Amino acid sequence: MNLEFTAEEQAFREEVRTFLRERLPEDVKARVLGGRELGREDYLVWQRRLYERGWGAINWPIEFGGTGWNAVQQLIFDEESAAAGAPRLIPFGLKMVAPVLIAFGSPAQQQRHLPAILSGEAWWCQGYSEPGAGSDLASLRTRAVRDGDCYVVNGQKTWNTLGQFADWMFCLVRTDPQAKQQSGISFLLIDMKSPGITVRPIALLDGAREVNDIWFENVRVPAGNLIGEENRGWTYAKFLLGHERSNIAGIGAAKRELARLKRTAAEERRRGRPLLDDPLFAARIARVEIDLIALEITNLRVLSAEGAARAPGPEASILKIKGTEIAQAISELLVQAAGEYALPFRRESMEAGWQPGGAQAAMSGYLNQRKLSIFGGTNEIQKNIIAKMVGL
């Protein structure tokens, strides 16, 4: 039993650091470290630079243009990227649809889509949730009816993340309304430029444009865009969820935000003293930091168990719940650290950067981070899973 990284792993970490130092654009870095919103280009410019380096897909096998890195290398890359202020990898293409394409896609589908994801040319989005299908995803009702060499899609998707940037959507549709819920679902790739698609933003509590409602009205999708077999989409969707969960704990980003919290608390003054010297506030930070240390080790345990190919237990759900709780706790402490200046809130003024000190964007982050315990399977659903895994 030991906790140390090997010499090779340390050398790899140095390699990643050097690359980040040399290639991460300063403006993007400043936005990430300042907790600001990122635009489409911020993500894509970084994806293109990774691609140039041969690191376009850290979770894909080498034969598809991936790095073939093991779990520890991916973890190191994530840690260093987050600490340096790199944007998170756009998950929809790289971590969600690509593993499905690799496992279940036809050679034609793979050749058409994987290179564009890798090089940062295509932005993907997810068409899963519907107004009546959230945690109970299998109750989705968007219909796809076969008509000649096309499927005709009608229905509505919601909580679609960053679909306004997307070129393509991977979408769950019902192809057999008579079958038992899970058995009548298919997995379709839809070109977002297809006639009949309407994308409308959902106004959120923090004013950010992050999620959309999407309507499909007689949208014709070539039958060649069906993944695998008709009515087997649920199998692929579940497979995708398993991959979505890599880096689910978000350790790297949490460490970066914790560092931001400490910087803010060191700069902020309460009665003339740094807030960081306030014993009660320092204790609050300490508790989060301690929780994060524990989660980091739990995460390493899960990684090394996966390496040993042991059957997965309730760990992924534990990582999701604890990771999101920690991220939310940090975002809440950032608000507390901002004191009275957590109150002024207008997005345009915030973007102009008029708020004093490191308090900028604290409230915005806090409001936004409430989503963490809701998406990707609510934390309550995760607890159901844990209870089931231990025999209840």
Added chain:
Amino acid sequence: MDFEFSDEQRQLRDTVQGFLAKEYPFDRLRALKHSEAGWDRAVWRGLAELGVLALGVPASLGGLGYGPTETLALMDACGPSLLLEPLLSSAVIATALLREYETSAAAAELLRAMGEGERIATVAHFEAGAHFDTHWVDSRASLRGETYHLEGRKAVVLHAGIADVLLVSARTAGGTADAAGISLFWMPRETPGLELVEYFNVDGQRAADVHLHDVRLPSSQRLGPEGAAFDAIERAFDVGLAALCAEAVGIMQALTDSTVEYLRTRQQFGQPIGRFQALQHRVADMVMHLEQARSMSYFAALRCTLADVQARRRALSAAKVVVGDAARFVGQQAVQLHGGMGMTDELKVSHCFKRLTAIGIMFGDSDAHVQRFAEITRAQPS
């Protein structure tokens, strides 16, 4: 990076678990708790025969010379049995402390006998009012000629009443809160002037307040140089803290398992109560606490012998906070989910709960360790 136990460590676990399943079933524990002695010397000899008591004794003294990872495996395996015997106090902490002085003939002889199960030792260090602050030593030792005279009182010394030898810290210089100026002495329990006020702790383990009324010791009974014992004492309790974390995890695993089992069998409203989501989510919370605590028990074992004192303290404080909070939550919820039965002496649940409660307090509660962690982190930003 590797979180697997070695074959040898796994074998140690299996051997100990097999032995305890046979020799230390719950009814045996209950009977011992109600006995006058409050422990079982035969079990102690059995553990000695298995080699368990020699785990931390250097190989040169007939022991196995193992380290914290083996102790982790041992304590995790022993946890669910709620041993009343002085495994932590003598075989882990006192052994670790004596190992610091193995060049002294007295310490070496004692270590050899402890490994064989022939002698028991305990460390009398913490004092009332210290709240486990390790520096806080008010007991005094003053040298007159070749003889030390000791005055003072040690609080809640584990297994003092059954120890053959006490390892007692006393101040030879400095103020009550100073790390410097603390010396260490060994003394047989029958030493004149040594008075024990014995009691049982909430977990059923024997303990005592140790009063030092002009205890006179030849200077040869001082271990190591005068005034320089603090670092060694801290190191020994750090090894003990890691062991305590491992024990807690063993108990919490057993308690979570038995709670799940109870929820599957107990029927109300015509169904097993484990079907109710409120209770399922409580169990999920217990599992999360348990797994985070398990991670920190590993962390504690792998960090408790670090040479860098501040890094070591920071790691152990983090571990104690996570394990202590988990012990509190898992213990309380296990009682709650067992309903009225959780309140009875008849079920092991209440015994596990009381031991976990004691563990939460021992060597500093969560608040104390959060504070220490925060202070160290502030001084040395990571």
